[in-house]
């Protein structure tokens with residue numbers, strides 16, 4: 252049996268396991284953190300969870316999510332109703348096979364800008380990070396990709412977000428990040444580092460809104476933290492610490508929209524490390 256056949260069999264078996272366990276998935280109510288008012292806690296199980304296990308972004312009207320199962324060569328994007336959480340459109344083969352063949356099997360936390368989804372895509376050895384552009388309307392690959400200077404990205408590219416006001420795309424290493432890395436939005440060439448006032452780690456997602464960069468951190472222990480970063484000074488401040496109530500939850504994507512009153516709405520995905528992804532929506536009271 253070839254390695255690819257083994258992978259495919261493993262994928263099928265794993266899918267069956269997910270289906271069985273998905274029947275027993277439970278939606279755990281989140282504890283309301285300081286500064287965050289809980290609006291929604293939407294659960295995705297089995298195959299739906301695959302589409303939103305990694306990243307989130309929004310265009311002001313719709314949410315977009317990313318996910319993947321490397322063993323099945325699945326790299327997924329989805330378009331989601333922001334209010335109900337209903338998945339409206341799916342693409343289960345977002346990254347073209349020519350890139351999959353080269354080991355590009357992982358989409359991280361994504362960013363919407365100007366009709367495109369900017370998707371950070373990393374290869375298996377995490378050596379040559381890329382940003383690929385997808386059409387937000389169709390979720391199809393546009394043929395546009397950028398190879399990023401990997402100098403400051405030693406462990407792949409876990410997330411990216413566009414700052415259209417200043418013309419940058421921001422990202423960071425996943426582990427032990429001392430800097431935010433700014434690339435020029437025009438051609439994604441390296442621009443500059445933003446040294447941080449404190450180190451951040453397990454950086455799963457980010458979003459830029461109203462002049463501030465926010466990051467979603469898969470911090471260990473009882474809490475998962477959202478922090479704000481001043482892009483001019485690098486100062487890091489805590490926005491919210493979410494109490495996971497002892498659940499073994501990996502937090503993933505982050506995106507931020509505004510409600511009718513101009514209040515920030517934080518959308519965060521949490522993965523239970525088994526078969527369920529929760530989309531949690533919070534109004535920022537701070």
Ligand SMILES: [Ca+2]
Nearest residue numbers: 307361457505
């Ligand atoms: Ca994002």
